Amino acid sequence: MMEIRFHINTAASNIARNKGINLLTIFSITVGLFLIAVTAITLSTLKSAVREWTRGFGVVVYLKDNADQATVKSLKSRIEREAGVKEARFVPRSAAMASLKTVLGEDILEGLDENPLPDSIEITLTEDRLNAEFVRETARRVKTYPGVEDVQFGEQWVGALFGVARHFTLAGTAVGFALTIGILFILSNTIKILFYRRTNEIDILKLLGATRWFIRIPFMAEGIFFGLSSGLLASMLLQASLAWMSSGNAIPFVMPVTPFAISILLVLFGGILGLAGSTIAVGRIRL
Amino acid sequence: MIDLRNVTKLYDGQQALNGITLHIEKGEMVFLTGPSGSGKTTLLRLIYRDEIVDSGDITVAGWDLRTLSPGSIPYLRRNVGVVFQDFKLLHERTVRENVELSLRIQGIPHHESRQRVLATLKLVGLAHKADAIPAKLSGGEQQRVVIARAVIGNPAVLLADEPTGNLDADTAREIMDVFKAVHAKGATVCIATHDANLYRHSGCRVFALKEGAIVP
Ligand SMILES: Nc1ncnc2c1ncn2[C@@H]1O[C@H](COP(=O)(O)OP(=O)(O)O)[C@@H](O)[C@H]1O
Ligand SMILES: [Mg+2]
Numbered sequence: 001m002m003e004i005r006f007h008i009n010t011a012a013s014n015i016a017r018n019k020g021i022n023l024l025t026i027f028s029i030t031v032g033l034f035l036i037a038v039t040a041i042t043l044s045t046l047k048s049a050v051r052e053w054t055r056g057f058g059v060v061v062y063l064k065d066n067a068d069q070a071t072v073k074s075l076k077s078r079i080e081r082e083a084g085v086k087e088a089r090f091v092p093r094s095a096a097m098a099s100l101k102t103v104l105g106e107d108i109l110e111g112l113d114e115n116p117l118p119d120s121i122e123i124t125l126t127e128d129r130l131n132a133e134f135v136r137e138t139a140r141r142v143k144t145y146p147g148v149e150d151v152q153f154g155e156q157w158v159g160a161l162f163g164v165a166r167h168f169t170l171a172g173t174a175v176g177f178a179l180t181i182g183i184l185f186i187l188s189n190t191i192k193i194l195f196y197r198r199t200n201e202i203d204i205l206k207l208l209g210a211t212r213w214f215i216r217i218p219f220m221a222e223g224i225f226f227g228l229s230s231g232l233l234a235s236m237l238l239q240a241s242l243a244w245m246s247s248g249n250a251i252p253f254v255m256p257v258t259p260f261a262i263s264i265l266l267v268l269f270g271g272i273l274g275l276a277g278s279t280i281a282v283g284r285i286r287l
Numbered sequence: 288m289i290d291l292r293n294v295t296k297l298y299d300g301q302q303a304l305n306g307i308t309l310h311i312e313k314g315e316m317v318f319l320t321g322p323s324g325s326g327k328t329t330l331l332r333l334i335y336r337d338e339i340v341d342s343g344d345i346t347v348a349g350w351d352l353r354t355l356s357p358g359s360i361p362y363l364r365r366n367v368g369v370v371f372q373d374f375k376l377l378h379e380r381t382v383r384e385n386v387e388l389s390l391r392i393q394g395i396p397h398h399e400s401r402q403r404v405l406a407t408l409k410l411v412g413l414a415h416k417a418d419a420i421p422a423k424l425s426g427g428e429q430q431r432v433v434i435a436r437a438v439i440g441n442p443a444v445l446l447a448d449e450p451t452g453n454l455d456a457d458t459a460r461e462i463m464d465v466f467k468a469v470h471a472k473g474a475t476v477c478i479a480t481h482d483a484n485l486y487r488h489s490g491c492r493v494f495a496l497k498e499g500a501i502v503p
Binding site for chain 2: 005006014017201203204205206207208209210211212214
């Protein structure tokens with residue numbers, strides 16, 4: 001078995017010997033990881049804002065004037081059986097009028113001697129089904145049920161908001177992906193440079209009977225070290241920025257996971273990228 | 288232990304070795320001699336598979352070096368200790384670490400190798416310089432570090448390329464005593480040298496090279 005401590009010592013002395021390039025690498029990866037975290041937080045904030053806004057957009061089913069109680073009752077239970085429907089609430093025309101009066105004020109509606117509003121059923125959808133396509137589909141189906149005059153929902157709004165959110169998600173994912181590729185590139189390049197700086201030593205190790213893995217492992221340890229330390233720095237940077245921003249009453253960020261979990265994930269992700277980047281590097285080097 | 292049959296090695300179309308046939312028995316000690324440029328180093332490099340023959344057959348410790356897979360080369364080399372003419376020491380590591388490297392490469396842990404390193408450094412008379420770095424040592428002392436590194440793993444085969452080139456006569460004799468001790472423990476030893484004093488009264492076989500061929 002290979003001795004871990006020996007490899008770690010080798011890696012450590014190499015790290016100490018190449019301070020300039022190492023600091024530059026760690027700095028670049030730190031910035032990359034920090035930006036990935038910022039992108040993730042921005043996306044999750046945006047998504048939750050969209051979800052919050054669209055929560056208000058219920059679907060309202062207006063009933064025909066001549067619909068009798070039995071029809072309304074069966075319609076209500078039929079709607080309740082629809083997928084994605086959390087609640088269906090019957091709103092009699094008198095209640096609709098009353099709420100309109102509280103919104104607009106008694107005076108404006110004083111002239112009306114007859115209530116022009118129809119009876120209606122207000123539908124609340126479960127959150128996970130709140131996307132434009134589904135809402136539109138449900139509305140269209142409900143409109144064909146007996147006793148239904150019309151179905152209304154904030155179609156434009158819901159559609160636009162979700163469209164925007166989808167575009168941002170795509171853009172954010174692309175940014176995250178590009179940053180990840182960039183980090184891998186920097187990592188594997190640095191490892192390659194460190195490797196070529198030591199070709200003389202490596203040639204000697206080979207002549208003494210070192211296997212490929214014996215030579216590779218310290219470089220992979222260095223890659224993991226770069227990743228982990230950059231992850232640690234990035235998470236410190238992130239926590240500091242979050243603390244600084246929440247000290248003023250700026251944007252209420254919605255974290256995809258808890259701040260602590262984000263730190264752990266950053267360090268972990270950094271370590272994985274470090275391993276991946278150095279594996280790419282040592283795999284490409286001819287030994 | 289070492290078998291060469293009709294071995295040829297070319298460098299840029301020039302014959303460095305030309306139809307070499309020789310057999311070295313297990314546990315034998317032999318000398319390789321000849322003027323500079325006659326092919327001694329090239330012959331040794333073929334044996335530890337640093338170079339590949341252009342034609343002919345070569346077998347070392349049971350390994351057919353023509354068909355040896357790259358993955359097996361490290362394991363061949365662990366059985367062949369080499370005293371390189373140009374030393375090949377790691378300059379950022381201490382004497383102790385340089386010698387220990389042979390064992391580390393074979394996966395022998397530090398706590399097991401410590402004593403062996405000290406004993407081997409004592410054998411070559413360098414125990415007092417264990418923590419120096421090679422650059423601070425004289426040529427002769429560096430030579431002895433290389434010898435210690437080559438013999439510490441108890442290799443079946445020990446190759447030495449001009450091992451006394453940097454030494455005065457007295458030290459050369461001490462170094463030869465080290466080789467004899469390793470040989471006495473059963474290793475097959477092959478020493479390339481143009482110092483006739485080393486083999487004159489040794490009773491060992493001597494292969495004389497000239498322009499890449501063995502002269503009878
Ligand atoms: N790597 C090489 N590239 C080209 N020519 C070489 C190389 N190594 C050795 N030679 C040539 O092969 C011949 C034998 O060299 P070498 O084996 O070093 O001789 P010796 O060790 O007996 O002095 C010389 O002519 C030398 O120039
Ligand atoms: Mg030579």
